[in-house]
Amino acid sequence: MTDPLFTRLQATAQRLITKYGQPGKIRRVTPPDPVTGGDGTPTNYDCRLFPANYDRRYVDGTNVLASDKQLYIGSIGMVVSPKVGDLVIGADGTEYHIVHDDPNNYDGQVNVVFICQGRTAT
Numbered sequence: 783m784t785d786p787l788f789t790r791l792q793a794t795a796q797r798l799i800t801k802y803g804q805p806g807k808i809r810r811v812t813p814p815d816p817v818t819g820g821d822g823t824p825t826n827y828d829c830r831l832f833p834a835n836y837d838r839r840y841v842d843g844t845n846v847l848a849s850d851k852q853l854y855i856g857s858i859g860m861v862v863s864p865k866v867g868d869l870v871i872g873a874d875g876t877e878y879h880i881v882h883d884d885p886n887n888y889d890g891q892v893n894v895v896f897i898c899q900g901r902t903a904t
Contacts, residue, residue, distance in 0.1 A: 788892040792857060795895040796830075799856040803832035804873035808855075808864050826871075829864075830856040833872060833900065846899065851878060853900045857885075857893040864896050869903065877903035 806829050811822040832854040840846050853870055863885055864870065870878045878900025886894040 784891045785889050788889050788894055791894045792892055795854075796856045796858045799830050799832050799854055799895070803830050803854070803856070805829075806831045806855075806873060807871045808862060809869040809871060810862060810867075811869075827860070827862050829860060829870075831870065831872065833876075833878075847901065849902050850881075851900045851902075853878060853880075853896075853898040855896040855898060857895055860893075860896075863893065864898050870898070870900055879903050 807826045808829050809824050809826050811824045814820045814822050833851040834854065836846055836850055836852055841848050841850075853864075855864055855870070863883075864880055865883050866880050868880045870880060872878070878898075879902075880898045881901050882899035884897045886897060888894065
């Protein structure tokens with residue numbers, strides 16, 4: 783049974799991301815067939831996200847670049863969990879490669895919010 787605390791935290795996170803965030807898409811590319819080859823198939827999933835700058839103390843130029851963003855992605859209604867290798871597309875068309883993901887799943891059942899490190903795709 784899910785803990786009501788985490789359900790309330792999930793609802794609060796979703797409310798804040800809905801209020802201050804923007805619509806976006808998570809693009810996941812499925813690998814091609816190993817026998818026949820070809821290109822992977824990209825699939826877009828709708829999401830709601832809030833991109834935020836990293837605090838300067840975390841920017842080290844190696845693990846976290848100055849252009850990286852913390853992407854807060856709401857978990858309610860998500861079909862997929864964002865993971866490393868996915869592409870996140872913001873409302874303004876900015877594309878971010880996910881280089882680190884954290885599902886914030888404290889009880890093993892409820893994903894409160896997805897916090898990902900997004901690196902600008904160039």
